[in-house]
Amino acid sequence: MKKLIIYILGITVVVLAIMLVAIAMSYFTFDSDYHFLKSKQHMLSNNIWKVSFYTHLLFGSIAILAGTPLFIKKLIRFKSKLHKTLGKIYIASILFITGPTGLYLAFYAEGGSWASLGFVLMSFAWMIPTYIAYKKIREKDFVGHYRWIIRSYCMTLSGVTLRIMTPIGSHLIEFDYDTNFIFTSYACWIFNILLGELILLSLKKKTQNIALLIR
Amino acid sequence: MKKFFIGTLIAFTALAFTSENNLTKSLGLFTPKEEKLTINELDSIVRVKVTDTLRSCMMQANPHLFMTKCYAGFDVRVKVRDKNSGLRTNKSLKYMQEEEFDFYKRSDLTLSLFFADCGSEDLVATLYVNYSKNEILVKESFFSKTIPSEKFIEDFCEKYSNLQKKHE
Numbered sequence: 001m002k003k004l005i006i007y008i009l010g011i012t013v014v015v016l017a018i019m020l021v022a023i024a025m026s027y028f029t030f031d032s033d034y035h036f037l038k039s040k041q042h043m044l045s046n047n048i049w050k051v052s053f054y055t056h057l058l059f060g061s062i063a064i065l066a067g068t069p070l071f072i073k074k075l076i077r078f079k080s081k082l083h084k085t086l087g088k089i090y091i092a093s094i095l096f097i098t099g100p101t102g103l104y105l106a107f108y109a110e111g112g113s114w115a116s117l118g119f120v121l122m123s124f125a126w127m128i129p130t131y132i133a134y135k136k137i138r139e140k141d142f143v144g145h146y147r148w149i150i151r152s153y154c155m156t157l158s159g160v161t162l163r164i165m166t167p168i169g170s171h172l173i174e175f176d177y178d179t180n181f182i183f184t185s186y187a188c189w190i191f192n193i194l195l196g197e198l199i200l201l202s203l204k205k206k207t208q209n210i211a212l213l214i215r
Numbered sequence: 216m217k218k219f220f221i222g223t224l225i226a227f228t229a230l231a232f233t234s235e236n237n238l239t240k241s242l243g244l245f246t247p248k249e250e251k252l253t254i255n256e257l258d259s260i261v262r263v264k265v266t267d268t269l270r271s272c273m274m275q276a277n278p279h280l281f282m283t284k285c286y287a288g289f290d291v292r293v294k295v296r297d298k299n300s301g302l303r304t305n306k307s308l309k310y311m312q313e314e315e316f317d318f319y320k321r322s323d324l325t326l327s328l329f330f331a332d333c334g335s336e337d338l339v340a341t342l343y344v345n346y347s348k349n350e351i352l353v354k355e356s357f358f359s360k361t362i363p364s365e366k367f368i369e370d371f372c373e374k375y376s377n378l379q380k381k382h383e
Contacts, residue, residue: 033361041323041343042343046234048233048234049234052227052230095220095223096220096223100223100224100226100227103224103227103228104227104228107232107237108236108237113241115237116236127220
């Protein structure tokens, strides 16, 4: 039964990750009036913002596509070269591109300074676990790496939570425009941090086994 | 790695402060007091770039439009936050007091352009004004694209004159 639940949850995560990539890719028609860009018409004359926005989407998608298969042990062995290469792509795209551009875009978020603060904290809450996970693997601390990369990946998926929280805030709780942005800018990543800790608690025994498996 | 990572973070944070962002707005860093926009200034840019031209081309196509015994004309409204209730309301520029008008030349303003004709009122378009750039972008309706005011006027005048010709 437990296996079945894990299997269903795993498939759900993969589907949601692919959906997030599909949403991100839909912006690459470069239509200035498309979806979220409708609320950002005043930013479109700012080239730095525009480049950061599209780079964030592109490399965010790359991070998701590189990161997701790394958790499927049957697909990619932990010690394999492919795991290392995809891992490097995942970490580098978060630490040097998607994270910093997210930090930049946070300053221009809808919802004013409180929403900006939420998204700034979100980008740090994403980059810090990723950096620690990188450090841990360099130190050959496999258990530490596994635990921190789970935290990092949970934060990568906060983009999915953001898109789930937005209609919850606007339709179920009925927040106004600005309040909804402030709500989602905190809720999406705090929820995922808690989710990450919950996963780690349930995997406590498994992480030890993974360490043995890698050694 | 660490140095490169921290360097990237600093660079992107610094980039965010090269133009006005949410934080500089609340701290008033990019908007010194002398740059405050007055109602008259906003009114004049909207007149010059939109309403006066629209008015004259409408008059050309239909000379009696503004000669009715009841009121006909444009009304520009801006969304302001009520200081007491905190709610956003659409206020007409005509009836606005300078003290409740709290905008800066660099800020992007969203206005609603209405046309009142003998008691009936229609929303013509939404205007996005940036005074410092001397630019107005226009979005007519749900399905239409955001376009520069010059293009909007051109399209609007053409459509209006075709409509009048049909009536004749």
